[in-house]
Amino acid sequence: MVDLLTLTLDRQTPEKIQGITQDFTWQWLGEGLLQCTPKSSYAKTIVLSAGIHGNETAPIELLANIINDLFAGRLALAERVLFVLGNPEAIRQGVRYLENDMNRMFCGAYQHLKQDQETDRVAELEQVTAAFFEQSSVEAQRYHYDLHTAIRASLLPVFALFPYQTRPFDDFLIQSLDAADLDALVYHNAVGKTFTHFTAETFQAASSTLELGKAKPFGQNDLAEFASIDQVLRAVLSGQALPIRHKSSIRQFKVIHSILKQSEDFQLQLSADAPNFSTFQKGEVIATQQTGNEVAVDQQVWILFPNPNVKIGLRAGLILTEIE
Numbered sequence: 106m107v108d109l110l111t112l113t114l115d116r117q118t119p120e121k122i123q124g125i126t127q128d129f130t131w132q133w134l135g136e137g138l139l140q141c142t143p144k145s146s147y148a149k150t151i152v153l154s155a156g157i158h159g160n161e162t163a164p165i166e167l168l169a170n171i172i173n174d175l176f177a178g179r180l181a182l183a184e185r186v187l188f189v190l191g192n193p194e195a196i197r198q199g200v201r202y203l204e205n206d207m208n209r210m211f212c213g214a215y216q217h218l219k220q221d222q223e224t225d226r227v228a229e230l231e232q233v234t235a236a237f238f239e240q241s242s243v244e245a246q247r248y249h250y251d252l253h254t255a256i257r258a259s260l261l262p263v264f265a266l267f268p269y270q271t272r273p274f275d276d277f278l279i280q281s282l283d284a285a286d287l288d289a290l291v292y293h294n295a296v297g298k299t300f301t302h303f304t305a306e307t308f309q310a311a312s313s314t315l316e317l318g319k320a321k322p323f324g325q326n327d328l329a330e331f332a333s334i335d336q337v338l339r340a341v342l343s344g345q346a347l348p349i350r351h352k353s354s355i356r357q358f359k360v361i362h363s364i365l366k367q368s369e370d371f372q373l374q375l376s377a378d379a380p381n382f383s384t385f386q387k388g389e390v391i392a393t394q395q396t397g398n399e400v401a402v403d404q405q406v407w408i409l410f411p412n413p414n415v416k417i418g419l420r421a422g423l424i425l426t427e428i429e
């Protein structure tokens with residue numbers, strides 16, 4: 106039994122760091138890192154991560170419950186899986202990050218920052234993920250679900266982002282997100298420095314960043330709100346059929362533009378608590394700054410992750426259009 110969340114919160118090493126249960130072998134690979142391999146052959150090799158942002162507790166609890174159910178024999182394991190609690194110190198402190206946003210630090214970007222425990226952690230996650238995929242059966246398809254909750258409310262409450270890639274998107278990944286009752290899929294238009302961009306680009310994994318609702322402290326989550334994704338992840342891990350979708354058709358958007366904050370006078374033309382997927386009509390001003398204003402050029406655009414408080418040079422929001 107490895108209670109990965111309790112070990113992480115208590116800064117503990119388990120008594121045994123590897124073992125065998127009835128249907129899988131497991132290895133604790135370091136703080137917040139647990140690998141489980143079924144005894145039988147497997148078709149998928151899956152990274153399941155949460156807590157890259159330390160205050161996004163619901164997905165962390167969801168993974169912890171899945172791990173506990175695997176060890177208790179309540180959930181059968183059919184696929185190889187690496188569980189990742191991304192930023193242990195930020196999880197313990199209940200904050201998004203300590204010095205820098207870890208989900209902007211992958212693909213080697215951490216090497217350009219002053220070394221600290223978060224740059225070290227990203228380097229460790231890159232190494233552990235590489236070893237996990239490289240040691241997996243060569244026939245196994247690679248997946249990565251990176252689970253988040255958003256800082257702000259959202260007009261489309263649950264959605265997934267795909268990292269930019271030129272190869273076709275994996276059918277099973279899209280089917281699983283559809284089955285999880287997500288409201289929307291968003292396709293990035295440019296390379297990023299996210300954990301899912303790293304796994305998609307470096308290992309050709311079918312990767313997606315999931316935004317599953319609003320961030321709340323430990324103990325204040327209603328995990329019933331996360332039942333659909335929980336059911337899907339359990340079906341994926343145990344090789345069972347995906348559940349039936351309950352919502353209307355999933356909507357699809359593509360990123361057409363990133364708003365960059367270029368000076369201190371940067372302002373978004375939105376209230377501070379405006380939800381994700383707020384819209385602008387053609388000609389409306391989206392943001393102002395010395396270097397020039399952002400104006401909606403398409404008939405209707407949507408804004409995702411508006412945040413005027415980012416550091417200069419970083420992304421203050423994404424502009425989307427809907428794919429018909």
Ligand SMILES: [Zn+2]
Binds near residue numbers: 158253255
């Ligand atoms: Zn997040």
